[in-house]
Amino acid sequence: MRKLIVSTSNMGKLREIQKYLASLPWQLQLKPKELEIEETGATFMENACLKASLVAKATGEWAIADDSGLMVDALDGAPGLYSARYGKTDKERIERLLRELGETENRKAQFICAVAIARSDGSIALQIEGICHGEITHQERGEGGFGYDPIFYVPTQQQTFAEMKPELKSKLSHRGKAFEKLIPQLRSLAAIG
Numbered sequence: 001m002r003k004l005i006v007s008t009s010n011m012g013k014l015r016e017i018q019k020y021l022a023s024l025p026w027q028l029q030l031k032p033k034e035l036e037i038e039e040t041g042a043t044f045m046e047n048a049c050l051k052a053s054l055v056a057k058a059t060g061e062w063a064i065a066d067d068s069g070l071m072v073d074a075l076d077g078a079p080g081l082y083s084a085r086y087g088k089t090d091k092e093r094i095e096r097l098l099r100e101l102g103e104t105e106n107r108k109a110q111f112i113c114a115v116a117i118a119r120s121d122g123s124i125a126l127q128i129e130g131i132c133h134g135e136i137t138h139q140e141r142g143e144g145g146f147g148y149d150p151i152f153y154v155p156t157q158q159q160t161f162a163e164m165k166p167e168l169k170s171k172l173s174h175r176g177k178a179f180e181k182l183i184p185q186l187r188s189l190a191a192i193g
């Protein structure tokens with residue numbers, strides 16, 4: 001079975017990625033801890049490609065990476081590419097976002113997820129993006145998920161990501177949309193061997 005290194009340090013992301021790829025004939029392995037990749041790209045996709053490519057080259061195996069972030073309309077797209085660097089912990093990041101948004105009426109936001117898969121030589125084999133539209137709540141709601149999930153509300157479900165059953169978030173989320181497109185392509189790649 002071909003190995004696929006998951007290039008992430010985010011355990012919430014890892015859990016979700018493992019579920020999406022569970023039925024595929026790839027043996028997943030977490031990237032070595034000491035491999036830290038600086039996210040110097042100008043877009044989510046550039047960062048996903050960087051993370052996949054450098055880990056593939058360093059390990060000599062195929063690698064998958066996900067670069068994601070929350071873009072809030074009233075904050076001109078912030079925190080965006082800096083979503084992970086917006087504070088030191090999930091709690092700090094959420095508090096900062098709610099503070100900066102204050103009582104602003106326009107709460108519209110999008111979660112973006114860019115996924116890239118690199119071959120063992122670092123070249124990119126697949127790249128795909130998913131988007132989920134929603135709104136930022138006034139306070140945290142729900143206990144599930146990770147990251148900004150307690151403040152990302154999906155109007156069609158009347159729930160935040162953190163209030164949803166994991167299966168529902170998996171389907172609707174930015175990551176879910178990206179993997180929905182990625183899985184058939186990844187299946188073909190695995191079949192080619």
Ligand code: ITT
Binds near residue numbers: 173
């Ligand atoms: P990597 O090692 O994979 O880079 P990271 O946490 O640094 O992990 P990103 O650079 O992609 O990941 O930053 C994304 C930020 O957005 C980070 O704070 C995540 O916790 C958050 N995030 C990403 N996907 C999310 C989701 O589905 N729900 C809530 N928050 C999410």
